[in-house]
Amino acid sequence: MxxxxxxxxxxxxxxxxxxxxxxxxxxxxxxxxxxxxxxNPDDKLLPPVSEMVATSKRLAAEPDRRSGDYVLWADTAASLQRLALGLGIAAVVGLVLGLAIGLLPIAGAGFGTLVAVLSMIPPMAVLPVLFIVFGLGELSKVVLIVIGVTPTLVRDLSLEVQAMPREQLIKAQTLGASTWQVAIRVVLPQIMPRLIKCLRLMIGPAFLFLISAEAIASDVGLGYRIFLVRRYLSMDVILPYVAWITLLAYLFDLALVWIGRRAFPWAYDGGAR
Missing domain, CATH: 1.20.5 (Single alpha-helices involved in coiled-coils or other helix-helix interfaces)
Structure with a gap:
């Protein structure tokens, strides 16, 4: 057996x-x-599926009486814009710093410890500071995502660079490659798949930071809507929104997998995800 x-x-x-x-x-x-x-016919904690479907249809297909917007799609567009900006900036900064810290001993000595310390700071603890410094607009929400995601990306990518076989770097230098050429032609292509995998792992935390910021100071967004209706115990809105956020995160993950498999098929040999 x-x-x-x-x-x-x-x-x-x-x-x-x-x-x-x-x-x-x-x-x-x-x-x-x-x-x-x-x-209890008036119970609001666990609304029937039919009630949640009806509410979701109203939010998605009927314009709001006050604003004229389709609430679900307006909230989704606002949140996805903030999320895309935050993750995009974090990816670029994390890639550059991770490459520099992992490849250049001087950069590692100067910034390695700083990044390690910054990664230990709970991002939600600095949210009030961000609101004071950047105001209650879009910038503070994007910055929170960047602060929450970037240190982890930097540490992971720098460790990936340091784990590369030293023979590759030595051979490239022997053939006359400069530090810049080694970084761009040897190191960068090999850590790009790792960047995509790191971003997959950070989708959940990024949504957490986004929703937290929207809940405190926003007038549109998925997190804003959830915390707006909580005072009315509108679980027929909250539960569909939670399910929608989960679906969006899963679609983000699938998109990153698709990009990784198309751009770097050698990193996904054997069906690895």
Missing amino acids: PRAMNVVPNRGSRLLLAFLPFLLVALIYVIGSAERRAA
Whole structure:
């Protein structure tokens, strides 16, 4: 009899096993919602699925009476813009600093410890400082994402550079390559797949920083909407928004996987994700 660790499900079984937990959670929710509504018809904690679908349809397909905007799409566009700017800036800064710290001993000695210390600061602790310095507008929200994500990217990429075989760098220098050429032609292509994988891991924290900032100071956004309706116990809005944020994060992850596989197929040999 084969050991459980050696049993590999086929494609059909993988799909079934992937959907099974979601079906189980949905079943538990439906039963719990029905039980609570049977005990209290005015219960708001677990609204029926039909009620959440109706609310989601209204937010997505009907313009708001005051602003005229389609609330769900306006919130989504605002949040995704902030998220894209924050992650984009963090990726560029993290790549440049990670490459420099990992490749140049002088940069590592000068900035390595500083980055390590900065990575230990809880980003949410500096949120009030950001609001004071940058105001309550878009900049403070983007900066929070940058501050929360960049130190981790820098540390991870610098360690990736330092883990590269020294023989590659020595051979490139032997062939006459300058430091700049070694960085661009030898090191950079090899750490780009790692950057994409790091960004995948930072999608969740980035959404956390974004929603936290929107909840405190914003007039549009996914986090703003969730914290706006919480005072009314509008779970028919909160739960669909949470599900929507989760779906967006998952789509971000799939997009990064697609980019990584197309741009750097050699880094994904063997079906690695």
